[in-house]
Amino acid sequence: MPSHCQALPEQCWVDAETGVVSRAAFVDDDLYHLENARIFERQWVFLGHETEIPNTGDYVTRSLAGAPVVVIRGDGGEVSVLLNSCRHRGTKVCRSDSGNTKRFVCPYHGWTYDRGGKLLTTTFDQHFPRDFDFTTMALPRVPRVAVYKGLIFGCWNEGVLPLADFLGDFAWYLDPFLSRSPEGMEVLAPPHRWRAKANWKVGALNFVGDSQHILTTHIGPLTLDPVRAARAGFATAAENSFQVAADNGHGCTLTYLAPGLPPEAYQTHPRELAPLYEQCLQADQNELLKSLRVIVGTVFPNLSFIETQVGPAKKAIIMRQWQPISGTEMEVLSWILAEKEASPEYKAEVLRQGFHNFGIAGVFEQDDLELWASATDASNNSIAKQYPYSFHTAAPYFKNPEQQSQWPGRVYKPSDTEVAQLAFMVHWQACMSALT
Numbered sequence: 001m002p003s004h005c006q007a008l009p010e011q012c013w014v015d016a017e018t019g020v021v022s023r024a025a026f027v028d029d030d031l032y033h034l035e036n037a038r039i040f041e042r043q044w045v046f047l048g049h050e051t052e053i054p055n056t057g058d059y060v061t062r063s064l065a066g067a068p069v070v071v072i073r074g075d076g077g078e079v080s081v082l083l084n085s086c087r088h089r090g091t092k093v094c095r096s097d098s099g100n101t102k103r104f105v106c107p108y109h110g111w112t113y114d115r116g117g118k119l120l121t122t123t124f125d126q127h128f129p130r131d132f133d134f135t136t137m138a139l140p141r142v143p144r145v146a147v148y149k150g151l152i153f154g155c156w157n158e159g160v161l162p163l164a165d166f167l168g169d170f171a172w173y174l175d176p177f178l179s180r181s182p183e184g185m186e187v188l189a190p191p192h193r194w195r196a197k198a199n200w201k202v203g204a205l206n207f208v209g210d211s212q213h214i215l216t217t218h219i220g221p222l223t224l225d226p227v228r229a230a231r232a233g234f235a236t237a238a239e240n241s242f243q244v245a246a247d248n249g250h251g252c253t254l255t256y257l258a259p260g261l262p263p264e265a266y267q268t269h270p271r272e273l274a275p276l277y278e279q280c281l282q283a284d285q286n287e288l289l290k291s292l293r294v295i296v297g298t299v300f301p302n303l304s305f306i307e308t309q310v311g312p313a314k315k316a317i318i319m320r321q322w323q324p325i326s327g328t329e330m331e332v333l334s335w336i337l338a339e340k341e342a343s344p345e346y347k348a349e350v351l352r353q354g355f356h357n358f359g360i361a362g363v364f365e366q367d368d369l370e371l372w373a374s375a376t377d378a379s380n381n382s383i384a385k386q387y388p389y390s391f392h393t394a395a396p397y398f399k400n401p402e403q404q405s406q407w408p409g410r411v412y413k414p415s416d417t418e419v420a421q422l423a424f425m426v427h428w429q430a431c432m433s434a435l436t
């Protein structure tokens with residue numbers, strides 16, 4: 001190894017002191033398998049939104065720690081999550097992305113399961129041993145399922161801590177975007193899904209706090225739309241904006257409008273909905289939303305969100321999931337949400353603008369994807385892997401959060417360092433070392 005590269009010890013991929021992270025963490029398939037064992041099989045993972053399955057029998061198919069699962073609304077209204085793999089020879093018993101069903105019929109040999117996963121019948125019941133107990137051949141259920149303000153999470157680990165404890169102080173930041181009206185948020189359409197040739201953490205880090213890429217990666221859309229660029233005012237707003245590193249690896253970046261804009265620019269809340277926010281949120285949470293240009297954040301490990309303005313006094317919330325497929329590939333799911341109380345016209349506009357910016361062909365999405373794939377491709381070789389990634393702009397800040405901050409979590413200013421990203425990676429390292 002050349003003397004000028006910085007080797008990290010075995011099983012240590014993150015050096016918070018100096019601010020470097022091994023490239024292996026972003027390309028190696030061995031680490032992808034270790035992540036499944038130490039993170040995705042052990043911790044709460046997002047599965048979907050309650051409004052995707054409002055009625056009995058509604059389901060969506062998702063993935064949990066690499067295993068295909070069906071998330072279904074049961075007869076009693078509860079949400080169950082079942083392994084989507086037949087107990088006979090393993091075929092997926094549910095083949096659609098979403099739908100409504102009374103039972104699942106395996107397309108291979110016809111075994112039939114009810115909505116709770118119980119095996120109802122095989123096509124050759126008469127040949128089974130006489131005393132055979134069919135209940136032993138149910139579809140395995142994910143043992144822990146919990147809902148937070150509409151977000152459904154599941155966990156294969158029975159002993160996982162309660163979801164509220166897992167979200168910890170980060171829930172305070174989620175509430176203004178999940179429960180700021182009496183009826184809450186709804187998903188406006190099925191998620192866009194696409195594959196990206198990049199490690200899942202690239203997306204998680206980009207959303208937890210990568211303010212530095214905006215004026216280079218996205219200079220195209222910003223240049224083409226000078227109004228948007230002026231409103232964004234990212235460079236001048238960084239001093240008033242901040243990053244948060246919360247419990248358990250969660251974090252976010254809040255960017256506020258630059259000073260000196262016309263007064264109407266600061267009217268960011270939708271007029272029809274603003275009174276509901278006042279009613280549902282704590283005073284300090286309403287304060288947080290004032291003049292907020294954009295918030296991006298990540299719930300560890302792989303749920304991200306962004307709220308951004310999609311027009312005067314119109315805001316779209318986009319939720320993201322970065323599903324690992326291998327060390328160098330992920331599937332991205334992207335939902336758009338709005339308040340249930342919003343008018344149909346408002347929802348239509350949010351949906352249109354939301355996908356325009358952050359759908360599969362979204363203008364910002366395309367910018368990011370190309371560069372994420374390039375980074376992955378250029379890092380995935382034994383030469384490049386000798387040179388760790390730089391998180392140096394995080395190192396001077398990491399141990400120095402704002403002492404007097406009024407907000408929960410560890411709060412850092414300004415907002416254009418990489419400190420939230422480093423905090424995410426430090427937590428990831430702790431999970432991978434089985435220290436959590």
Ligand code: FES
Pocket residue numbers: 086087088089090091106107108109110111
């Ligand atoms: S694999 Fe499902 S019935 Fe055979």
Ligand SMILES: [Fe+2]
Pocket residue numbers: 206213217218364368
């Ligand atoms: Fe981006």
